[in-house]
Amino acid sequence: MANKIQKPRGTMDIFPEDVALWHKIEEKARDVASRFGFGEIRTPTFEDLALFKRGVGEVTDVVQKEMYTLTDKENRVFALRPEGTASVVRAIIENGKTSDAMPLKYYYLINCFRYEKPQAGRSREFFQFGTEMFGAASPAADATVISLAHTLLKELGIKGVKLHINSIGCPECRPNYRQALVDYFSENEEQLCDTCKERLKTNPLRVLDCKSPVCSEIAKGAPNTIDYLCPECNEHFESLKKYLDAMGIDYTVDTRIVRGLDYYTKTVFEFICDGIGAQSTVCGGGRYDGLMKQLDGPALPGIGFGMGLTRVILAMKESGCADIPQNNPVLYIAPLGNEAVSKALSIVAQLRDKGIYAECDICARSLKAQMKYADKIGADYTLIIGDSELENGRAQLKNMKKSEQREIEIDNIYNALTEEN
Numbered sequence: 001m002a003n004k005i006q007k008p009r010g011t012m013d014i015f016p017e018d019v020a021l022w023h024k025i026e027e028k029a030r031d032v033a034s035r036f037g038f039g040e041i042r043t044p045t046f047e048d049l050a051l052f053k054r055g056v057g058e059v060t061d062v063v064q065k066e067m068y069t070l071t072d073k074e075n076r077v078f079a080l081r082p083e084g085t086a087s088v089v090r091a092i093i094e095n096g097k098t099s100d101a102m103p104l105k106y107y108y109l110i111n112c113f114r115y116e117k118p119q120a121g122r123s124r125e126f127f128q129f130g131t132e133m134f135g136a137a138s139p140a141a142d143a144t145v146i147s148l149a150h151t152l153l154k155e156l157g158i159k160g161v162k163l164h165i166n167s168i169g170c171p172e173c174r175p176n177y178r179q180a181l182v183d184y185f186s187e188n189e190e191q192l193c194d195t196c197k198e199r200l201k202t203n204p205l206r207v208l209d210c211k212s213p214v215c216s217e218i219a220k221g222a223p224n225t226i227d228y229l230c231p232e233c234n235e236h237f238e239s240l241k242k243y244l245d246a247m248g249i250d251y252t253v254d255t256r257i258v259r260g261l262d263y264y265t266k267t268v269f270e271f272i273c274d275g276i277g278a279q280s281t282v283c284g285g286g287r288y289d290g291l292m293k294q295l296d297g298p299a300l301p302g303i304g305f306g307m308g309l310t311r312v313i314l315a316m317k318e319s320g321c322a323d324i325p326q327n328n329p330v331l332y333i334a335p336l337g338n339e340a341v342s343k344a345l346s347i348v349a350q351l352r353d354k355g356i357y358a359e360c361d362i363c364a365r366s367l368k369a370q371m372k373y374a375d376k377i378g379a380d381y382t383l384i385i386g387d388s389e390l391e392n393g394r395a396q397l398k399n400m401k402k403s404e405q406r407e408i409e410i411d412n413i414y415n416a417l418t419e420e421n
């Protein structure tokens, strides 16, 4: 016998009872984004592999280890998007949006793909709400984007989420810091994990991000980026803190935050939710002033974030705000016989046209089984239509919660239901 076909490792099947929560999050994300003047952008699920190599960075874990690449029939190499930013930058440049009024403000709700070790809060296909703002260099823009994420998490009812901010400088001051880091880690090189020994040569900032206990212990004593900032980056960071204070957004300066992707400059931030396991970063973002130029566009400063929706769900469950009321019908009609089925179908069709969720039996069940089903789906009202009801046009409308019933005119059902509520 052939092997049973299963979903790919690290992917999810999501059924209606759970999708309801996804809808709530997506609706809230769209609602909050629009209050900040962000419009939705949609880009392809796959892109030229070169886009991510250049946009995300050759020496990042994402590009080196986590890409899903594919070759088409004409030997072109594509990758399933591992994140959203590079595609948005490409789309802006390709569609000439750089001559629109600044800043450009876009958001997206997308699936991303990374070949990672699946665990709670980490999957191979995952979902992100992301925002991108281009053309605003001021720290007020950083504060605005952070405020957007903050507002969404707050309005979803998530408690105990903390904002951590840091600045990792710019091409001006980064080399000094990088050297200080290399000097520091080189003294402990022997103890670092193999990946970090490699990172020390290619991307030393990433050693700070390593999850291995030994590396993270060593990282605790490493020099801090904010002690190496040039005057401009320093002023930017100070203003950001002032603006966050003014907006009433609490934060902690966390010098360990460097972010995984290469393109960040100045501000980096994470919203962290303890209590949802090791993958506690529900949202990560920062500024990327060099990215647009790196992808052959004009030198437009950028800032944005990616919010992992599975982690948002874990955080909502932890905060006890993940319960969504079931979608239950206002009316369930139990017809007895063919004639009654026609009548029932015509009534539910009319009610649905008027915006009411109505159901009737479509399985030719016995009356007893129908009533059991009506109870199970939580119908507010039921109406039984048999021969005598058909004949005199009247039937009993039963309020299921109150166990009360009253006689109504079948053709007047819409008014009867609206009178009841």
Ligand code: ATP
Binding pocket: 083, 114, 116, 121, 122, 123, 124, 125, 126, 127, 128, 259, 260, 261, 279, 281, 282, 283, 284, 285, 305, 306, 307, 308, 309, 310, 311
């Ligand atoms: P992590 O530190 O968890 O690996 P990252 O730095 O790789 O995250 P980003 O590329 O900044 O993450 O992505 C933004 C957000 O997307 C993360 O903060 C997280 O919430 C979510 N995310 C990233 N990778 C995954 C994944 N494999 N599964 C689920 N969510 C993810």
Ligand code: MG
Binding pocket: 260
């Ligand atoms: Mg990662």
